[in-house]
Amino acid sequence: xxxxxxxxxxxxxxxxxxxxxxxxxxxxxxxxxxxxxxxxxxxxxxxxxxxxxxxxxxxxxxxxxxxxxxxxxxxxxxxxxxxxxxxxxxxxxxxxxxxxxxxxxxxxxxxxxxxxxxxxxxxxxxxxxxxxxxxxxxxxxxxxxxxxxxxxxxxxxxxxxxxxxxxxxxxxxxxxxxxxxxxxxxxxxxxxxxxxxxxxxxxxxxxxxxxxxxxxxxxxxxxxxxxxxxxxxxxxxxxxxxxxxxxxxxxxxxxxxxxxxxxxxxxxxxxxxxxxxxxxxxxxxxxxxxxxxxxxxxxxxxxxxxxxxxxxxxxxxxxxxxxxxxxxxxxxxxxxxxxxxxxxxxxxxxxxxxxxxxxxxxxxxxxxxxxxxxxxxxxxxxxxxxxxxxxxxxxxxxxxxxxxxxxxxxxxxxxxxxxxxxxxxxxxxxxxxxxxxxxxxxxxxxxxxxxxxxxxxxxxxxxx
Numbered sequence: 001x002x003x004x005x006x007x008x009x010x011x012x013x014x015x016x017x018x019x020x021x022x023x024x025x026x027x028x029x030x031x032x033x034x035x036x037x038x039x040x041x042x043x044x045x046x047x048x049x050x051x052x053x054x055x056x057x058x059x060x061x062x063x064x065x066x067x068x069x070x071x072x073x074x075x076x077x078x079x080x081x082x083x084x085x086x087x088x089x090x091x092x093x094x095x096x097x098x099x100x101x102x103x104x105x106x107x108x109x110x111x112x113x114x115x116x117x118x119x120x121x122x123x124x125x126x127x128x129x130x131x132x133x134x135x136x137x138x139x140x141x142x143x144x145x146x147x148x149x150x151x152x153x154x155x156x157x158x159x160x161x162x163x164x165x166x167x168x169x170x171x172x173x174x175x176x177x178x179x180x181x182x183x184x185x186x187x188x189x190x191x192x193x194x195x196x197x198x199x200x201x202x203x204x205x206x207x208x209x210x211x212x213x214x215x216x217x218x219x220x221x222x223x224x225x226x227x228x229x230x231x232x233x234x235x236x237x238x239x240x241x242x243x244x245x246x247x248x249x250x251x252x253x254x255x256x257x258x259x260x261x262x263x264x265x266x267x268x269x270x271x272x273x274x275x276x277x278x279x280x281x282x283x284x285x286x287x288x289x290x291x292x293x294x295x296x297x298x299x300x301x302x303x304x305x306x307x308x309x310x311x312x313x314x315x316x317x318x319x320x321x322x323x324x325x326x327x328x329x330x331x332x333x334x335x336x337x338x339x340x341x342x343x344x345x346x347x348x349x350x351x352x353x354x355x356x357x358x359x360x361x362x363x364x365x366x367x368x369x370x371x372x373x374x375x376x377x378x379x380x381x382x383x384x385x386x387x388x389x390x391x392x393x394x395x396x397x398x399x400x401x402x403x404x405x406x407x408x409x410x411x412x413x414x415x416x417x418x419x420x421x422x423x424x425x426x427x428x429x430x431x432x433x434x435x436x437x438x439x440x441x442x443x444x445x446x447x448x449x450x451x452x453x454x455x456x457x458x459x460x461x462x463x464x
Contacts, residue, residue: 004340004352006326007092009377016385016392017090022310024082026303030197031076033190037198038068039146042123045221046139050132058127060218064205065124073120091382093326094317100335101177102156109152115145154190158183161313162245162320169321172334182243185236192233196271199226200297203278204290216282223279230272245320247422248312256311260304267301314383315425323425324382345428349375363432372440379427388445396445403445409438
């Protein structure tokens with residue numbers, strides 16, 4: 001192996017590239033899940049309106065549909081390509097691996113998405129303009145197309161965690177990749193969550209309605225759907241935990257649950273109480289309260305959930321064969337993929353990586369810190385930020401601001417070299433490259449960089 005199929009490294013200072021993807025992704029999840037959940041709420045409400053002769057429910061559907069066009073289909077349509085751009089520059093080999101596995105699944109999802117986009121416009125603008133039964137069929141078609149987009153994407157996202165068995169590595173089959181071990185549990189979580197999000201957003205729309213009777217009837221119809229959806233999501237989450245690989249469980253128990261569990265439980269309890277209040281006393285739900293509960297769900301519910309899902313995959317980004325730093329960790333004969341860790345250990349990243357400037361191909365006393373910075377960005381920056389105090393797992397902070405190069409080198413040449421930490425990639429580098437990384441991290445995080453010292457002057461000495 002003379003060169004590895006790597007791409008240029010994309011690094012956002014301080015917040016890190018992963019937070020860029022995360023921020024865009026959370027906004028997109030809020031928009032897309034609300035859309036899918038609302039599609040089913042529309043279908044349920046319109047079915048009731050048709051069977052029980054309650055045409056006033058169509059007014060709420062129209063109002064919610066217009067809100068959805070702006071919130072989900074404008075914001076969602078902007079953040080969707082934003083996610084593609086962010087993940088392509090930050091994790092290009094991960095995206096390549098997914099495309100090579102799921103190109104036809106994605107093509108199918110785009111067809112359903114086209115039906116979904118056309119459907120929501122037709123649903124909103126044809127209310128009262130075509131016969132009720134035809135419109136009801138249109139609404140159910142919209143709901144099923146929306147859920148189909150979620151189902152197809154969940155199969156891809158679940159494979160990113162792991163295939164769940166060894167079959168895919170040998171066959172490379174799309175079916176073995178798509179119907180992975182945690183597919184159904186993951187789909188259940190998102191199906192329940194989409195109903196909760198849609199009901200919470202529906203409360204925002206309903207709370208501003210002037211027709212009090214319609215507001216009360218709508219909220220009492222929506223609240224039980226949200227409560228059932230929330231409990232279903234929790235039950236499927238408990239099932240989901242049984243489908244995770246060992247590295248994910250270690251990350252979950254040691255790092256994620258201690259940080260996020262209390263907040264997520266609080267969100268579940270508060271949201272459930274809010275929905276029950278909306279059912280029992282709808283008149284108490286005013287726009288400020290409805291908006292506040294939505295923001296609570298977004299910031300303390302969706303953000304931690306999405307961050308946990310992303311973090312649990314570590315050290316992998318796709319299928320437990322591509323590391324977060326874009327290095328291929330193992331062979332996947334079914335796709336003609338060959339592992340690169342041993343080749344990097346033998347020849348080094350400086351020799352094998354295609355985007356190393358020629359002047360940095362060899363480590364010298366003059367360029368050691370510059371080479372160390374470059375190698376650290378290539379090997380570590382997809383999961384870590386490089387600045388002290390940065391929010392994304394700051395590497396200097398992980399070493400407690402140590403300026404001890406030998407201590408850092410011992411970690412690089414010990415646990416990291418031998419893959420002894422389940423949620424960290426095995427990074428086995430030649431001695432000179434490991435030494436350059438250690439020197440750079442010691443320089444960045446050490447006391448001379450973090451807290452500059454001032455040399456004493458003669459007058460200082462006399463005063464002391």
